[in-house]
Amino acid sequence: MEALHFQFNSCRTPSFSSTFNFKNQNSQIDIKTFKCPENLSFYRSKIKAVGTLPEQETEAVVAVEPPVVKFAFVSSVLLPDGTPDVHYRKACGGQKLRDIMLDSNIELYGPYSRPLLNCAGGGTCASCMVEVIEGKELLNPRTEKEKEKLKRYPKNWRLACQTTVGEHDSRGMLVIQQLPEWKGHEWKYGELPPPDDEDES
Incomplete structure (x- = not known):
């Protein structure tokens, strides 16, 4: 059984906790630490997303002269x-x-x-x-x-x-x-x- 919880604090920084329960006939192991995969990273200050919109999705901003x-x-x-x-x-x-x-x-x-x-x-x-x-x-x-x-x-x-x-x-x-x-x-x-x-x- 696995339970994985994510929370966002007031600074929008994600925190998480997890509990893994492994049961067998002889023992029960509780693991309360979780190691992030290499391709998943969290920052304490902010989360940044870097990307580029396709050209066809961008809108040109045209300055309109007031009527004179x-x-x-x-x-x-x-x-x-x-x-x-x-x-x-x-x-x-x-x-x-x-x-x-x-x-x-x-x-x-x-x-x-x-x-x-x-x-x-x-x-x-x-x-x-x-x-x-x-x-x-x-x-x-x-x-x-x-x-x-x-x-x-x-x-x-x-x-x-x-x-x-x-x-x-x-x-x-x-x-x-x-x-x-x-x-x-x-x-x-x-x-x-x-x-x-x-x-x-």
Whole structure:
């Protein structure tokens, strides 16, 4: 008859005891020691299992970028070499275009930058006009104030203080001409230089 008992203590270290009873006609021998086979080992501090999962069972961890809207703001003044001066930015959707531009240090009011010369976002002075070159599908429809103030301007002109850029989970690209009334040149979307990593904030 053989009884073999394994126990785990609080440190997860296995301990065991065993009793072997051998009976014959003349004697009974109790053996209370047990010698582990060579291929079985226990450690007092921890048990380690070393192995490798097959490649097909491993899962790749992919970093997912949070939803952002990318912007290309084109200045009304060309660079010295005659190319468009473009400033690339990133921002979360659901915000007013005016706030995004001011927070990103993008020129918005031009000659009306002093507080007494603009309505600070009230939609009454029309001094925050921008021209939407690409990405108009990310913007809300024109408000009643825009319809009133911009009725003599092209339909892709907007008031930044009345323009909401997408939702919180929106992604996409907006190309905005700053100060369209003051621009002294024409350019095409394909002429914009690609952004560098340091250009985006």
